[in-house]
Amino acid sequence: MMSKAATTKKLILNKSLELIYKNGYQSTSIDEIIATTNVTKGAFFYHFKSKEEMGLAIINEIFFPTVIDGLVHPLEKVDNIIDEIYKMLHSILFDHSAFNIAYGCPVVNLVEEMSPVSESFRKALSRLLLRVQQALVTALETAQRNGQIRKDVNCKRVATFILSGYCGVRNMGKLFGKESYSNFLREIKFYLNQLK
Amino acid sequence: MMSKAATTKKLILNKSLELIYKNGYQSTSIDEIIATTNVTKGAFFYHFKSKEEMGLAIINEIFFPTVIDGLVHPLEKVDNIIDEIYKMLHSILFDHSAFNIAYGCPVVNLVEEMSPVSESFRKALSRLLLRVQQALVTALETAQRNGQIRKDVNCKRVATFILSGYCGVRNMGKLFGKESYSNFLREIKFYLNQLK
DNA sequence: TTACAAACATACTATTTAGTATGTTGGCAG
DNA sequence: CTGCCAACATACTAAATAGTATGTTTGTAA
Numbered sequence: 001m002m003s004k005a006a007t008t009k010k011l012i013l014n015k016s017l018e019l020i021y022k023n024g025y026q027s028t029s030i031d032e033i034i035a036t037t038n039v040t041k042g043a044f045f046y047h048f049k050s051k052e053e054m055g056l057a058i059i060n061e062i063f064f065p066t067v068i069d070g071l072v073h074p075l076e077k078v079d080n081i082i083d084e085i086y087k088m089l090h091s092i093l094f095d096h097s098a099f100n101i102a103y104g105c106p107v108v109n110l111v112e113e114m115s116p117v118s119e120s121f122r123k124a125l126s127r128l129l130l131r132v133q134q135a136l137v138t139a140l141e142t143a144q145r146n147g148q149i150r151k152d153v154n155c156k157r158v159a160t161f162i163l164s165g166y167c168g169v170r171n172m173g174k175l176f177g178k179e180s181y182s183n184f185l186r187e188i189k190f191y192l193n194q195l196k
Numbered sequence: 197m198m199s200k201a202a203t204t205k206k207l208i209l210n211k212s213l214e215l216i217y218k219n220g221y222q223s224t225s226i227d228e229i230i231a232t233t234n235v236t237k238g239a240f241f242y243h244f245k246s247k248e249e250m251g252l253a254i255i256n257e258i259f260f261p262t263v264i265d266g267l268v269h270p271l272e273k274v275d276n277i278i279d280e281i282y283k284m285l286h287s288i289l290f291d292h293s294a295f296n297i298a299y300g301c302p303v304v305n306l307v308e309e310m311s312p313v314s315e316s317f318r319k320a321l322s323r324l325l326l327r328v329q330q331a332l333v334t335a336l337e338t339a340q341r342n343g344q345i346r347k348d349v350n351c352k353r354v355a356t357f358i359l360s361g362y363c364g365v366r367n368m369g370k371l372f373g374k375e376s377y378s379n380f381l382r383e384i385k386f387y388l389n390q391l392k
Numbered sequence: 393t394t395a396c397a398a399a400c401a402t403a404c405t406a407t408t409t410a411g412t413a414t415g416t417t418g419g420c421a422g
Numbered sequence: 423c424t425g426c427c428a429a430c431a432t433a434c435t436a437a438a439t440a441g442t443a444t445g446t447t448t449g450t451a452a
Contacts, residue, residue, distance in 0.1 A: 022312065022313075023312075023313055024220075024222065024309060024313070026220065026222060026223045027222045027223075027313070102311075102312050103312045104308065104312065108308075108367060109308060111367055111370060111371060112300065112304075112305060112308040112309070112367055112370070113220060113308070113309060115298075115370045115371055116218065116298050116299045116300065116370055117218075117219060117220070117223070122370070122371065125371060126371040126372065129368075129371055129372075130372075154382070156379065157379040157382050157383050158383060160365075160368060160372075160375075160376055160379035160380060160383070161361070161379065161380055161383035161384070163364070163368060164361050164364035164365040164367070164368050164376065164380050165357070165360050165361050165364055166364065167363070167364035167365075167367040167368060168359070168360035168361055168362065168363035168364025168365070168366075168367070169356075169360040169363075169364070170364075171304060171307055171308055171360070171363040171364070171367075172325075172356060172359060172360050172363060174307060174308070174311045174312055174318070175307060175311055175318065175321060175322040175325055176322065176325075176326075176356075179356075180356055180360065183352065183353040183356035183357065184356060184357055184360050186350070186353050187353050187354060187356070187357035187387075188357070190390070191383075191387050191390075194386070194387075194390050
């Protein structure tokens, strides 16, 4: 059972994330957050000493666990990595109901918006993305040792490439919708199969 | 020779773009723009009836010509498309001195930030990106007719994939710097060569 | 030259912003 | 029970914000 205070904090974080997902971090005001949560300003600033602290809490307390559970762990024990990466991309692009194509991916959005203007955000987000990249690299290297991937493949480069594609297609989707996603998926599948 | 008024307008647009590139559109205030340009508020609102109109003018009067001249036209008459696309990506990522890795690409940034929150921006930006995509598709199709690309390649999908990769690596670069760019370039080269 | 509109300048406003100061309440250790 | 502090609530502030109202200047057509 979660304490009342912890519940309030979670409520603030979740609603804030929702608003930030739709409007961006800098355009989401604390007044708007407290209005939609029915939490008072006093409560907000009791839990977070500043807006920035709240933003960083979203990264560390929501993004991190979600990404670790949803991407990093699933990549750890899998026998057919190539197929699994494709499936994961497909599933994250199409199946996740929390996502809205028009709004893209909350993590990617925050990288875009905040990493150039705040070193704290950049560091927190780069830790997160590094974690995902590392998980991909490790998985690919294992597959390489098992002979599922050619020996001359540079796993780190492949990981960067996959991540880039994912970030980018979230952007394209904002303009052109689902079609971007399926086009991307078809080509990444082709690319991934060439690694075998 | 440009009229004085046209010069002022250009000055506003160029400086605004600079500020938006660094801080984002919504976080760039008109007060900041007129401070750094030494243009008065009266002049600003004489040339643009609102901040949004100025933002759209950046897309239509700066992005469009730049992209048409720098990407669309170069793609029109070229004999080795695969190599040319790679060279263009390399050059746009590494050679262009107006770009700063930490800030990404101004067009991509604006897509990320504004297309979810403003239909006018979304439309203007989607026209722009569609133009680039179409140029890629046409070039690829020509190459396909000339036998430089396999017949079973879906040119539109490839174009989407390349664009996605570009958008995405601009994002990755914000976190990890140049290394993302070179990693991306190596893999896209591999991908492109598989189309032959 | 002079009229007059285009091109700018200045001063203002209503709202929104993050953050603060100063309260009040509710639960539970002693 | 009671004192005390975590957990909230309310009222405020100074700065920033997009935009407006009302000017003045400047080029140029007649």
